Amino acid sequence: MKKRSNLKNKFNFWFLNFHKELMKTSAIGKKMLTASRTNAHLKETYEELGKLLERGVDNGDVDWDSPKMRALLHTIKACKRDLEEIESKMNKIKFPAIDLKKDDD
Numbered sequence: 001m002k003k004r005s006n007l008k009n010k011f012n013f014w015f016l017n018f019h020k021e022l023m024k025t026s027a028i029g030k031k032m033l034t035a036s037r038t039n040a041h042l043k044e045t046y047e048e049l050g051k052l053l054e055r056g057v058d059n060g061d062v063d064w065d066s067p068k069m070r071a072l073l074h075t076i077k078a079c080k081r082d083l084e085e086i087e088s089k090m091n092k093i094k095f096p097a098i099d100l101k102k103d104d105d
Contacts, residue, residue: 024093024094027093028090028093028094031086031089031090031093032090034086035083035086035087035090038079038082038083038086039079039083041075041079042076042079042080042083045072045075045076045079046076048072049069049072049073049076052068052069052072
């Protein structure tokens with residue numbers, strides 16, 4: 001009876017660890033998909049900004065205060081913030097015992 005209980009405990013321990021690792025892997029995968037989408041959006045925004053600047057240089061009129069320019073720059077900053085946040089969350093999932101938070105001061 002004791003041997004059977006010991007085997008059951010080992011199985012439960014193994015199963016719980018497996019489940020925990022599977023959940024961590026799934027969470028990391030979701031964050032990576034989100035990061036990939038954000039990174040693609042960032043790349044598209046940089047390309048659009050480059051085209052806008054090229055047109056402005058060709059015309060001799062680069063308007064840094066145009067609503068389109070400001071919107072693109074805002075999008076770039078937002079994407080960068082999102083990617084930093086995603087990286088921070090992924091590190092918390094990967095290394096839960098280590099606090100990798102940067103000082104915001």
